[in-house]
Amino acid sequence: MAKQTxxxxxEQVSPYCWRIPKSYxxxxxVDGLIYADxxxxxxxxxxxxPxxxxxxxxxxxxxxxxxxxxDIHWGYGFxxxxxxxxxxxxxxVISPGGVGYDINCGVRLMRTNLFFPxxxxxxxxxxxxxxxxxPAGVGRGGKYKFQRQEIRRLLAEGVPYLLGRQLATAADIEHTEAGGHLAGADPDCVSDRALERGLDQCGTLGSGNHFLEVxxxxxxxxxVAAEVMGLQEGQVCVMIHSGSRGLGYQVCDDALKQFRGVPARYGIALPDRQLACAPIDSPEGRSYLGAMCAAANFAWCNRQLLMTLAxxxxxxVFGRSREELRLSLVYDVAHNIAKLEQHALGGRPRRLWVHRKGATRAFPPRHPEVPSMYQAIGQPVLIPGDMGRASWVLVGRQGSMEQTFGTACHGAGRMMSRTAAVQHAQGRRIDRELAARGVIARAHSWRGxxxxxxDAYKDVNLVVDxxxxxxxxxxxxxxxxxxxxKG
Amino acid sequence: MFELFGHTADLGVRVTGASREELFAEAARGLATLLVANLETVRPVETRTLRIAGEQDDYLLLDWLQELLYLFETEHWLCRESQIRFAPGEMTAECRGEPLDEQRHCLGYEVKAITYHQLAVRQVRDLWKAEFIVDI
Known part of the structure; x- marks a missing residue:
């Protein structure tokens, strides 16, 4: 199957927006709308x-x-x-494919009081x-081992569960989207297989595009916004990109299996099986939501434990405590998730399930779900780029509420397939090329x-523009x- | 026989077999070469029997591959080769392989899942063909 154009x-509707009319x-x-220049x-x-x-x-x-x-690129289904x-x-409807296998894949940024020199x-x-x-790479378990009962509590409670085990602070929770906890989580909706895949993976980075960057x-x-976030030029930070690991993948897979006959049963016609969905208010829909929220909680705990290891x-290395080094979480955002949110449509408030598949929530100043310290500036939006160029910190704007259900991009977006990237790298040492650009890379595999x-990514600066x-x-x-x- | 094809952030596997049994065994080999970069070092010393229930070829293929992925993730068990038998409403696979040994086996991709996107199994004259895309 060749890549088709x-x-x-x-149709261009504004300098930054293109429409696929519903008559297509x-x-x-509804229409399709793509934000791009x-x-x-x-x-x-x-x-x-498209x-x-x-x-x-x-x-x-x-x-x-x-x-x-x-940063849109070709996925599967969505x-x-x-x-x-x-x-x-x-x-x-709720669609597991609209969240993805890596439920609550996301990014967090931790600052330090250290400067580059x-x-x-x-x-x-x-x-x-x-x-x-x-722990990074394929098949590697983590330092943190949880018993089945402990994992169930972690799934139900999210990061607040780690607070009780001295693995998180109140400030960490305050600086995490949704406080690191979705209330609809129901561990009973998570299969034994998913639990099995998650038992030793909380606190592991994984592989693929996941990373920890200094x-x-x-x-x-x-x-002004930078000062509120405690960011200054030359300051050293840590960015972590990971998700719900095997537990989340299995939750999505279980749901897709359960949903096989569901669209037909509810009379829903779909152009791609990966779009399988169920009415939100159906037994299948409710069961997926319970499991999805639990997997989201797991992912927040995963990033919290990764930050603890950092x-x-x-x-x-610096022989000083985390308090002395001011190792504080700036923010943590999800970019693969579905959440129940209030949005104004047709002049009245509506409660909608917003699916974000590779997209970041970007709530504006004074939105009630933005934590108190960021009320004046808006929610921090963390956009990892590629490992050679740049990543970005942004804040949500009112325009997102009016145009995109409070959403912005999530990264640079891939441009080259993995196979093409490997071909493009033949005979090269990417680690040495990165070193020449001042980046020290540690990875478990050359191929990774x-x-x-x-080069495999679009220029994140264009996307952010x-x-x-x-x-x-x-x-x-x-x-x-x-x-x-890298893994 | 199988080959890989690119799909932006993910990878596809295109498989051909002289029979449906061979097709399913080759698909497993295709998946295994993604998990471990030097599959030839995986010795067929342990046998495991897997039974998958289902009527539809494409779902059977997906469930079979997903089962191998689960074995790898939870027990780090790698399948080198398999023999497939079909019966009404189910398939049985005799899998031979061994647990991961990082001294000998070079790990490849972390495969998150086998997706339903463009999943297809079909018979074209006397050949069986399948395609699947894995989420990396």
Whole structure:
């Protein structure tokens, strides 16, 4: 199956937005809207991602539009970078494919009070320590082993469970989306198989595009917001990207198996089986939501434990405590999740299930779900780029509530397939190339680095420009990587 | 016979077999080469029998591969080769392989799941063909 170019309609409706009209395919209930500029839309046409945006518009109860962010790329069923909101009161559905296998895959940023000149002389030692402490790569279990009963509590309670075990602080919880806990979590909806896959994986990074990066604040674009977040130019931070590991993958897989006959049973016609869905208010829908929320809680705990391992590594290398080093969580955001949120549509507030598949919540200032210390600036939005160029910190803007159900992009977006990236890396040493750019990379495999090389990704700066210009989120700081741990 | 094809962030496996039995065994080999980069070092010294219930070929293929993935994730057990038998409403696989030994086996991808996207099993004249995409 060759990669085909999208040949359907894409009408420009604003400098940063393109429409696939619902007349494109019979069965589309709403338009598709893709946020991109002219350069990015040219890349986006190169595969079937726009077709997937159109397919999502078939879902019952979908509101306003099937949306895609500028980092959109071809996924399975849903595109990566997609957003879809459904209304339970209008027969709206929940779709496990709209969340993805890696439920609550997300990013967190921890700051330190160290500046680059102090870290540079010991960077190699720091990266070696992080690489030794943070379990990464295929098939590697973690330091933290939980008994079945403990995992069940962790699934039900999220990060607050770790507070009781001195593995999280109240400040960590305050700086995590949803306080690191979704209330609808029901461990009884999580299969034994999923529990089995999760028992020794909480506190492990995994592989693929997951990473732990040591970064330096490279440039500040909004000094006021940066100050509120405690970020200054030259300051060293740690960014962690991981999700719900095998537990989440199994929850999604279990649901898709359970949903096999469900669309037909409820009379739902779909153009792709990976879009399988069930009415939110159905036994199948409720069971998936209970399990999905539990897996989301697991993922927040996973990133919390990864941060704990990073804190320990900094303490070892710098010989100072985490309090002295001010190893504080700036924020943690999910980018694969479905959440019940209030949005104004047609002049009245509605409770909608917002699916974000490779897309980040970006709530504006004064939104009730933004934590108190960020009320004035808006919710921090963390956008990892690639390991050679940059990552970004933004804040949510009012435009996101008006256009994208409070959502912005989640990363650079892949441009090259894994196979193409490996070919592109033949005869090269990506680790040495990164070292020449001032980035120390520690990875378990050559192929892992080859597949994740900077060239495999779109330029994150272009993606961030679009969300900034479209007023979905505003630039606060650009981060430059200096050390990377990969699976 | 199998080959890999690229799918942006993920990977696809295209499989061909002279029979449905061979197709399913080859698909397992395709998955195993993603999990471990040097499959030839996995010795067929332990046997495990897996039974998968189902009527539809594509779902059977997905469930069979998912089962192997689960064995790898929970017990770190790698399947080198398999023999498949079909009976009405189920398939049985005699799998031979061994547990992961990082001294000898070079780990490959972390496969999150086998997806339903473009999943297909079909008979074309006297050949069986299948495609599946795995989430990496």
């Amino acid at each position: 999208y040949a359907g309609p894409l 395919k019979p069965g589309m209930r 002219e350069r990015l839309i040219a890349q986006i046409r190169h595969d079937q991602a 077709e997937q945006v159109a397919n999502v518009a078939f879902l019952p109860g979908i509101q306003y539009a099937s949306l895609a962010m500028p 595109c990566i970078g997609g957003v879809c909101a459904t209304d339970p009161a209008e027969g709206g 102090e870290v540079q002389p010991v960077l190699r030692e720091l990266m070696d320590t992080l690489f030794a402490r943070v 970064q330096v604040v490279d440039a500040i674009f909004d000094p 804190r320990e590594s900094f303490e070892t 680095l080859a597949e994740e090389q900077p 679009v969300v900034h210009q479209a007023n979905l989120a505003a630039k606060v700081a650009r981060m430059r990587p200096i050390g990377v741990v």
